Amino acid sequence: MNFFEWLVSKRKTLVTMDASELRAQEMLLTSERDRMLARVQKLAADKQGIIGKGAKEKTPELRRTFAQQYDLLHTEQAMLMRHLNIRSKELLTVSRLRLLRESAQRAGMRGGAMGMIREGDLATIERLIENDRISMEMYQERLDEILRIGASADEETAAVSPAAAELLQVWDAMDHGLIKSDSEAFDEAERRVRERQRATE
Template sequence: MGLFDWLTNRAKPLSQMTRSELRRQELLLQKERDRLLTRVTDLAKRKQEIFERGSREKTPEVRKALASQFELHTTEQLLLSRQLNIRTKECLTVGRLRMLRESAERAAATGSRLGLIGEKDLLALEKLIENDAVTSEMYQQRLDDMLAVGGEPAQELTAAGRQVLDIWEKVDTGLIKNAEEAFDEADRRVRDLHKAAE
């Protein structure tokens, strides 16, 4: 069931939920997202094991069977990755709406109309969620723009987070071959940035 179906077919639409109901839904979505992430990670490990086994195997029939199994796991991983992308965007949506609800409750004392979400906004969000070409980062930016969450802090990566991504990229490209060396370098860079900030 897509977010729009869930929004419109439930007894209480997402836009009318209280802050605590939104938090409960957010936790459920996070749990589902974490489950999908674990499955994708497990599939990646199994694919690695199959590939290593195939590289050691010399029998053509066994290699064909392993190649078929590798392909099957890749297909499953791609399908789960799509679901993971959707759950991540749904989780972002519910989280942002919860933050808007909190802001609206604080603003209610001053008579502000902050945080009101219309049906048109929900339709636009549904289209973004279902579009596989829209990554969670792009979705987060569009969601923030659409919901005008200018006062909320952005959840983009800090300089330290970008350093960790840089190390992973170097591992992926083979510039750093040892996993322990990569971890030590990432840890050192993050610590250096924290020391510089103090």
């Protein structure tokens, strides 16, 4: 059962979840994503080990056995990578919406449009998540458009330059564990700034 099916079965959707509920779901998705990532890394290490064993083994029968093991591991890894991509998109969706809800609450806009999402948008998001051809970067861009993050920037980013606003978002992602290291944060900030510059050229 995927994330959106779970929401439907529980009669709770992103439209009706408040910030605390979104935070709880974010933690669950983070845990599941991390478990998948650890398994993918383990499979990659096992595949590398099989390659080393096969290189040392000269018996054709044993080499075929190693090759079959490698193929099974590769198939499992490919399937997990697809699910990992989906979970990462789901996590980003919940995190983005939670941040908007919290910003709306801080601004006293509980009943306003900020931090809300329409049912039609939710259906669009689900299709984007399930589409394997949509990379994480492409999904992030489309999600930001749907949630209108750029158009509804809150008071924390309204008084800074676009590049500085991107860096503030990166730091916020670090605060919530979505970015793990300074080097990863630097790469992400640089990528966002370059994309923004290309968009204005």
